[in-house]
Amino acid sequence: MKRRLPKPFFSNRPSKWLLLTSTLLILLGCLASQDQHPLTKAPQSSVHSQFILAGQETAAQLTQRYRDTRADCGAPSRPAFLCSGILLRGTNPSPDYHAWDPSDFSITSGGVSFSYLRTDAKYKVLAYNYKNGFFFSPYLRSEGKVHPEVLCSFVIDGHTFERPTEQGCGVHIRYPDSGSCRNQGITTAAQWLAHYDRVTGDAQRQQHQCAFDVRDALNEQATAAFNTSLAAMKLIPGESFAMENELRIATWARNIPTQLPIEAFFYVNDGLPGAQHDQRDFFQVTGINIPIIRMTLPAVAANDATFEFRPQDQADQDELVIAPSVMVLDGLSVKASWPRLRDSVGNSATRVPSGGQPPYRYVSSAPTVVSVNAAGKVVGERNGSATITVYDTANHSVSYPVLVGNVYLLGVQPYPFENVHAANAWVASQGGHSPGYAGAVDLAHSFGLPLPPGTIGAQNYWLLTTEGCPAGLSLYYSYQSAVYGCGNNAQSGLGALYMISY
Template sequence: MKKSLALLMAFLLAGCSLTHPGLEQKAEDTPVTTRTVTTDAASNASATNVPTALTGAQVAAELQKRYRDTRDNCGSASTPAFLCTGLLIRGTEASTEFDAWNPSPTSIKNGGVSFTYLRSDYKVKRLAYTYDSGFIFYPILSTPAGKLNIEILCFFPVDGSSNARPNGGCGEHPRYPTVSRSCEEQNPIIDTAAKWVAKYRKDIADGRNPYEAMCSFNVRDGVNNAAAARFLEGMRAGRLISPDAFNTPNDTKLKTWAQNIPAQLPIEAFFYTKASGLAGAQFYQRRFRGLTGATLPIIYIPLPQTLEQSATFTFRAADQTL
């Protein structure tokens, strides 16, 4: 996957523009700083960044577009769909004691941070711990220059009780040290959705906690041509146990990053899913602006409450703390 990803990134960076093509800024939209470009040497003497013309409405439209993009991969067997489609979101809690984008002590210990992957063909009705606000990461193939590419490690079709697992939260659970190993380490290997579902149902039938006993699909960069197929099978597995994967959010593990580096993180926007989450999203927006000088948009994303519904993405000028 490394070689294919490098080529794709080079292509995208060569052809990228400061605004998303096909999305015109409306006069009434409030501009927000979502990407930066380095100025020439003379200009750098007085300013290091210039905000783009991207608006909150355009960000919402981009999120909607990725949510509806249901490709199996991003062009090859080594480029899984999460690199270019869907949304990687993390529900968080607003607090003056810590910054929401900083990894928790648990994440520092086990090496992984939990996100939820959203797409129109992989819906969830709530986030972990019923959080109603948080932040969204750019997909890796759209990450702006100067931002970190945070590696996706593994995918659990539903909550994998990953806080207690080693190896980035992807390894074996201490309660079931054998049956909970990564799917490719199972005996026999679990490499299809059907095999994963059979194990999931057997764990339940045998009286095991299915979240602690399940195995994760390893999608690290190092697995190369296996990555796209594994992620696709993981999504198929979640659909086969419907509505479990709708009622209980998936667990997508990203590699833990360093503390206190907000300006380097690939945060695309802040969000809230219900009215009670707006204050939290506004807190993140103010805090992020205070630390970095950049204003990221707040997007309202009510999650579907039935499988027939879909998430929507709305930028509201009144929500912003500009």
């Protein structure tokens, strides 16, 4: 007579990579001058003519520098980034911090990530799909300001969150030979490409790449290194256009906004409310009104970025606004009742308003589907849709829709199956399916290893996928060792971890 399987248990709750080694260990990481900007009242129904002229001039200067492809700034010891091109940083608006202040991670690591934009270093999206941020004025044209040292140049995003040494310019945690190009004798674009292509996979190559050292003390060598990084972009035209490059700049002190060479706040696509939030925040802190520039990145490599100052974009202190576009949260998220360390990637986002009378109050029309906290962070709790409404203290409101997908509930079956095929058959009979490789990554990212329940029934649990495993083996999780591994499909005595659409 067949034994009856014990009832599995689920969470009933109403945010970087899985590296396969011999034991499939998971390594997780990701993951202004008053002369330049006249003191004017923040723009409301109209904008002061001097502010309009200053904004238009800023847009013209950005366009000119974008097109300026000089090799140096008048001397071999002055790299081009000191006077040409555009140094930019993408940011998220938040009431909890100032966009221009370095993050806790930047304070710890000693470096801040920027990107360099020029007609010979163009790309179509910002890092992490940021929609707004700020530009630094060129150092040689912003006398009297703090000029944090430019440290190194990555040809393409360098995954610097996982480069704990040399202020983010050093070795990536997964590749011992990913240190600086200079230390490896890599001085040409062709040598860089050969090193870059030594591993396969887009993310793996980005992690494996070396950075070109451009620190001040290197003088002429810094100029040559930066120009080599630009030349290397031409050797991977598809990849370098699809993803931004990365420059690491030395971390500066917090709470020094007037000392920073902030040239303008910018936005792309529907990022205007974020830029307005930062413009207003900067004005409230400093009394200086920095212009907002609409930046349009090229959709195809044959086109160029454009920069436009629009008076109607400048913040209206009286109007409560927020980006009205649909927020889509469709990153894979496996929900469980365990304490969560992080949000699943792609399952949360923060959107804050600007204007009105803060503080703001956020309300979800369906909190069990979409939750929102007091800082405006939205989390997809289960598949479906909801509307987030934001109120200011005058009870004015704005709203935007949210769509959530790819959310699953974790099922744990501790009964020891005869083999992986029996586990698969039982899970299918329950309407469930494998978490897959991506689900394993999400579990470790969101809850950490070891997974919270500890040993329950079986010592090991099938994840019911062969992804990342040799033939005849399937992925499993060991509570004893707190690692993922590959086990023989015929192995008995394992339970199952699986997912049900939620």
